[in-house]
Amino acid sequence: MNLLIKFTVKKVSDSDMTPSKNLILICIIVFLASPHFLQAQGSRVPYDLGRPDEEFILPSVLYEISGNALLNLHTMVCIQDQKGKLFFYDLVEKTITKQIGFAKDGDVEDLTLVGNTAWALKSNGKLYSINSFENEAIMKVTDYKTPLSKANNCEGLCYDPVDEALLIACKGIPSSKNYFVDDNYRAIYKFDLKRKTFIEKPAYLIDLNKLIELLTIHKLEKGNTISFPEELKDFKFEPSAITIHPITKEIWVMASVGKAIAILDRKGEIRDFVHLDRKILRQPEGMTFSPGGTLYISSEGAGGYGKILKFEMKY
Numbered sequence: 001m002n003l004l005i006k007f008t009v010k011k012v013s014d015s016d017m018t019p020s021k022n023l024i025l026i027c028i029i030v031f032l033a034s035p036h037f038l039q040a041q042g043s044r045v046p047y048d049l050g051r052p053d054e055e056f057i058l059p060s061v062l063y064e065i066s067g068n069a070l071l072n073l074h075t076m077v078c079i080q081d082q083k084g085k086l087f088f089y090d091l092v093e094k095t096i097t098k099q100i101g102f103a104k105d106g107d108v109e110d111l112t113l114v115g116n117t118a119w120a121l122k123s124n125g126k127l128y129s130i131n132s133f134e135n136e137a138i139m140k141v142t143d144y145k146t147p148l149s150k151a152n153n154c155e156g157l158c159y160d161p162v163d164e165a166l167l168i169a170c171k172g173i174p175s176s177k178n179y180f181v182d183d184n185y186r187a188i189y190k191f192d193l194k195r196k197t198f199i200e201k202p203a204y205l206i207d208l209n210k211l212i213e214l215l216t217i218h219k220l221e222k223g224n225t226i227s228f229p230e231e232l233k234d235f236k237f238e239p240s241a242i243t244i245h246p247i248t249k250e251i252w253v254m255a256s257v258g259k260a261i262a263i264l265d266r267k268g269e270i271r272d273f274v275h276l277d278r279k280i281l282r283q284p285e286g287m288t289f290s291p292g293g294t295l296y297i298s299s300e301g302a303g304g305y306g307k308i309l310k311f312e313m314k315y
Contacts, residue, residue, distance in 0.1 A: 044272070045261075045263070045272055045274050046293075046313045046314050046315050047295055047311045047312075047313060047314060048311070048314060049261075049274060049276060049277070049311060050277050050280065052280065052309035052310055052311055053310050053311060053312045054309070054310040055307055055308075055309055055310070056089070056091065056094060056307060056308040056309075056310070057094075057305055057306075057307050058078075058089070058305065058306040058307055058308065059095070059096055060305075061080070061083075061087070061096070062078055062080050062087060062089070062096075062306045063080070063300065063301040063305065063306045064080045064081055064082055064300050064301070064306065065078055065079070065080050065285060065286060065298045065299070065300055065306040065308075066079055066080055066081035066108065066109050066110060066155075066285045066286060066298075066300070067079045067108075067109065067110035067111045067120075067121075067157070067241070067285065067286040067298070068111075068286040068287075068288055068296060068298040068308060069111050069112050069113045069118070069288050070113075070288050070289070070290055070296065071088070071113060071134075073091075073290065074090060074091055074092050075088055075089065075090060075091065075097075076088075076089045076091055076288075076296065076308065077089075077111065077113065077118065077133075078286070078298065078308075079108050079110070079111050079120060080108075080306075081106075081107055081108055081109055081123075082105055082106065083101075083105050083108065084101060084102055084103030084104050084105050084106070084108055084120075085099050085100060085101045085102065086099070086100045086101075086102060086111070086118060086120075086130070086133060087099055088100075089308075100133065100134075100136045100139065101136075102118075102120065102128060102130045102133070102139070102141050103120070103122075103128055103141065103143075106122075107122050107123040107124070108120055108121070108122055109121050109122065109123050109154060109155045109156075109157070109240075109285075110155060110156055110157035110158075110241060110242075110285075110286065111157060112157050112158045112159045112166065112288075113133075113159070114159045114193065116131060116132055116133070116134075117129055117130060117131050117132075117133065118130040118133035119157060119159070119166060120157070121154055121155075121156075121157040121168060122154070123150055123153055123154055123155065124148070124149055124150045124152075124154070125145070125146040125147070125148025125149060125152060125154045125168070126143055126144070126145055126146065127143065127144040127146065127157075127166070127191060128141055128142070128143050128144075129141065129142045129143070129144065144191070144196065144198075146168075146176075146189075146191070146198045147176045147177035147178055147179075147198060147200065148168065148170065148176055148177070148189065148198075149177065150172075151172055151173050152170040152171075152172045152173055152174075152175075152176065152187075153170060153171040153172030153173075153238075154168050154169070154170055154171070154172075155169060155170075155171040155239060155240045155241070155285070156168065156169030156170075156171075156188075156239050156240060156241045156242035156253065156254075157169075157242065158241075158242045158243045158244055158288075159193075159244070160190075160244050160251075161244065162244070162249055162266070163190065163203075164192075164193050164194055165190045165191060165192050165193055165199075165203075166190070166191040166193060167188055167189070167190060167191075167203060167204075167242055167244075167251070168188065168189045168190075168191065168242075169186070169187075169188050169239040169240075169241070169242040169253055170186065170187045170188070170189070170239065171186075171238045171239050171240060171255075171257070172238075174186055174187035174202070174205070175187075176189065176200060176202075178200050179200045179201055179202070181202060181205065184207065184208050184209060185205040185206060185207055185208065186205070186206040186208065186237060186238070186239055186253075187202040187204075187205055187206075188202060188203050188204040188205070188206070188239075188242065188251075188253070189202055189203060190202075190203040203268075204251065204264060204268040205268065206237070206239075206253065206262055206264070206270070207270070208235070208237060210270050211235070211237055211260075211262060211270065211273055212235055214270065214272070214273040215235065215273060235258075236255075236257050236258045237255045237257075237258040237260060237262065238255050238256070238257035238258060239253050239254065239255050240254055240255055240256035240257070240284065240285050240286075241253070241254040241284070241285060241286050241287040241297075242254070242287070243287045243288050243289060244289075245289060245293065246289050246290070246291050246292070246293055247293050249266060250263050250264060250265055250266075250271060251263070251264040251265075251266075251268075252264075252287065254276075254284055254287050254297070256283050256284050256285055259275060259276045259277075259278050259281070259284070260273060260274060260275050260276060261273070261274050261276065261287075276297075280309065281297060281299045281309065282299055282300065282301070282302035282303065282304055283299055283300040283301075283302040284297050284298070284299045285298055285299065285300050286298035286308075292313075293313040294310060294311065294312055294313065295310070295311040295312075295313075296308055296309070296310055296311075297309050297311070
């Protein structure tokens with residue numbers, strides 16, 4: 001296999017090339033020739049995330065939409081982080097058809113659907129199990145405390161059908177009360193649905209240094225100029241949503257702070273890293289798939305209006 005690597009760097013003088021800058025440049029060049037680079041080259045996201053196929057402008061009550069989950073092909077269940085309510089949004093009529101309260105208001109960050117039960121997540125790690133969530137008359141709510149806290153700033157929640165568990169993505173510190181994780185990682189924890197038990201050891205860890213490597217690769221592929229290390233020192237990736245691709249079973253983790261999606265395989269290896277256009281998604285907070293692979297991303301208003309964007313698979 002012949003591989004042409006072309007890249008451009010900012011021109012610097014000898015006095016600019018400190019040992020630390022030299023080391024960064026050498027590490028990147030070595031990485032470009034590694035098998036990991038070839039793996040990244042072969043992994044492509046089957047969506048045009050710069051061109052949504054459809055846009056749903058949400059009513060003002062969902063200005064601060066923080067999570068969304070597809071109930072069926074016509075209905076999206078949404079939450080907003082200031083209300084302990086489920087909002088049923090009709091994708092055809094483009095209106096809210098029903099609102100059901102399940103908890104006190106404040107810091108409800110994401111939700112996911114598992115059969116007849118909706119699960120919601122607060123930023124402090126508390127989980128709500130909302131059984132028979134479509135019918136307020138018979139609905140039953142149970143809450144579960146976890147060793148996570150506000151310092152973890154839990155923002156992402158999804159159902160993983162492979163392990164029959166919930167995955168919780170932390171925007172804040174990666175360590176839980178009883179398990180230490182280096183701050184160079186972002187942590188994803190697991191809640192076992194069979195035993196209703198929180199697993200202390202993180203299910204997945206996202207290495208921020210590897211994300212920087214992939215970011216560098218993508219920039220070099222496009223022939224962009226990169227200034228080392230100034231351009232990378234402000235790199236951030238703070239997860240706001242997580243979901244499982246229904247076909248590949250890969251784990252998609254989206255960050256509003258950082259405006260990007262990291263895609264992990266089942267072993268937790270980073271398969272790809274793609275940026276989101278801040279002009280299209282001002283503050284992406286929620287993400288879900290249809291069974292066929294259609295992607296829906298919700299975004300808070302952030303000075304505009306809340307919305308949901310629909311992206312069809314291209315291949």
